Amino acid sequence: MSNAYLKWLTENTETAWWTDTADYSTMDEAIANGAVGCTTNPVIVCKGINSDPDFWRPYLKSAEGLTGDEKTIEIIRCVTVKIAEKFLPIYEATNGAHGYVCAQVNPKKQGDSEAMIEMGRRLASWAPNVAVKIPGTAAGLRALEELTAEGITTVGTVSFTAPQAVAIAAAQQRGLERCRAAGKKPGAVFSVIMVGRLDDYLRDIAKDMQLDIPESALTSAGTAAIKKAYRECKARGYEAKLMPAAMRGTYHATLLSGSNMTFSLAGNIIAALENEKDFAPHIDEDVAAEAIEQLNKIPEFVRAYNFEALPEAEFIRFGATQRTLSQFVEMGWSSIANFKL
Numbered sequence: 001m002s003n004a005y006l007k008w009l010t011e012n013t014e015t016a017w018w019t020d021t022a023d024y025s026t027m028d029e030a031i032a033n034g035a036v037g038c039t040t041n042p043v044i045v046c047k048g049i050n051s052d053p054d055f056w057r058p059y060l061k062s063a064e065g066l067t068g069d070e071k072t073i074e075i076i077r078c079v080t081v082k083i084a085e086k087f088l089p090i091y092e093a094t095n096g097a098h099g100y101v102c103a104q105v106n107p108k109k110q111g112d113s114e115a116m117i118e119m120g121r122r123l124a125s126w127a128p129n130v131a132v133k134i135p136g137t138a139a140g141l142r143a144l145e146e147l148t149a150e151g152i153t154t155v156g157t158v159s160f161t162a163p164q165a166v167a168i169a170a171a172q173q174r175g176l177e178r179c180r181a182a183g184k185k186p187g188a189v190f191s192v193i194m195v196g197r198l199d200d201y202l203r204d205i206a207k208d209m210q211l212d213i214p215e216s217a218l219t220s221a222g223t224a225a226i227k228k229a230y231r232e233c234k235a236r237g238y239e240a241k242l243m244p245a246a247m248r249g250t251y252h253a254t255l256l257s258g259s260n261m262t263f264s265l266a267g268n269i270i271a272a273l274e275n276e277k278d279f280a281p282h283i284d285e286d287v288a289a290e291a292i293e294q295l296n297k298i299p300e301f302v303r304a305y306n307f308e309a310l311p312e313a314e315f316i317r318f319g320a321t322q323r324t325l326s327q328f329v330e331m332g333w334s335s336i337a338n339f340k341l
Contacts, residue, residue: 156240191240
C-alpha cells in the first residue's frame with residue numbers, strides 16, 4: 001500500500017527511514033515507500049523467525065547441529081544475509097550512503113569492548129551492507145570508535161539519552177578521522193535514541209515516585225532528548241545520523257520530520273502514518289517549556305537531558321539501558337538458540 005506521508009518525507013525533506021522488522025514479506029512494500037535500510041536486534045530476529053518459521057527454516061539449515069551462542073549467531077547471520085540481499089541494490093546505487101541492514105553484537109558482552117570489537121568484525125564480514133550495532137555503554141564507545149576506524153559501518157544503540165547519543169557520535173567521529181588518516185574508505189555512522197523506551201521508563205519512575213506528571217509531558221521526553229542531541233551534534237560538526245527508534249506513536253516521527261535523521265519505523269508506526277495529513281517539517285520546533293518543567297521533576301529525565309548529568313562511566317547503569325539489554329538477552333539472544341530448525 002502506498003504511504004503518502006513517508007513518500008513526502010523522503011522525497012521532500014532530508015529525513016530517511018529504515019524498516020524495523022525481520023518480516024521479509026514486508027520489505028518490498030517498505031522499499032516502495034522509501035525505506036533505505038532495515039533495523040534488527042536479537043528480539044526482532046527472534047520475533048521474525050517465529051512469526052514465519054516455514055519461510056525462514058530453509059535459509060537456516062547451516063545452523064543445524066549448533067547450540068547456544070553459536071546457533072544464535074548463525075541464525076542471525078542467515079537472517080541478516082537474506083535481508084542484506086534485498087537492500088544491496090540501494091547500497092550500490094547510493095555508494096554506501098544507504099541500503100544497510102543491522103546486525104547486533106552479543107548483548108551479554110555489554111561491558112567487554114574487545115569481545116564486541118571481535119564480534120563486530122565478524123558481523124561486518126557477512127555482507128558489504130551490514131551495519132554493526134553496539135550498545136551505548138563506555139565499553140561500547142571504545143568498540144564503536146575502533147570499528148568505525150576500520151571502515152565498518154556502525155550503529156550506536158541501546159541509547160536513551162542526549163548524553164549517550166552525543167557520546168556515540170563523538171566516538172564515531174574519532175573513528176572516522178582515524179579511518180581517513182589511515183587512507184581507508186569510511187563506512188556510515190548512526191547514533192540511536194530509543195525515544196519511546198525513554199518515555200516508558202520515565203512513566204514508570206513517575207508512578208513509583210508518585211509524581212503527578214501529565215501524560216503529554218511524559219510522551220515529550222524522548223523527543224526532547226533527541227532534539228537536544230541533534231542540535232548539539234550539528235553544532236559540533238559530527239557526521240553521525242541520529243536514529244530515533246522504538247517509537248510509540250506517530251508523534252515521535254512527525255515532531256522530528258524534516259530533520260537530517262534516519263528513522264527506524266516499526267510496522268504499527270508505518271501503518272499509522274498512512275493516515276497522517278500534516279505534511280510539514282517540525283524539527284525546528286521546541287518541545288514546550290511547560291513539558292520540560294514537568295519532566296525536570298523526574299531525576300532520571302535530568303540525567304537523560306543534561307549532558308553533564310550522565311557521565312559515560314554510568315551509561316551501563318542507566319535503568320533503561322539495563323532493562324533493554326536484559327530483554328535483548330532473555331527475549332532475543334537466548335530465545336533464538338531455542339528455535340526448532
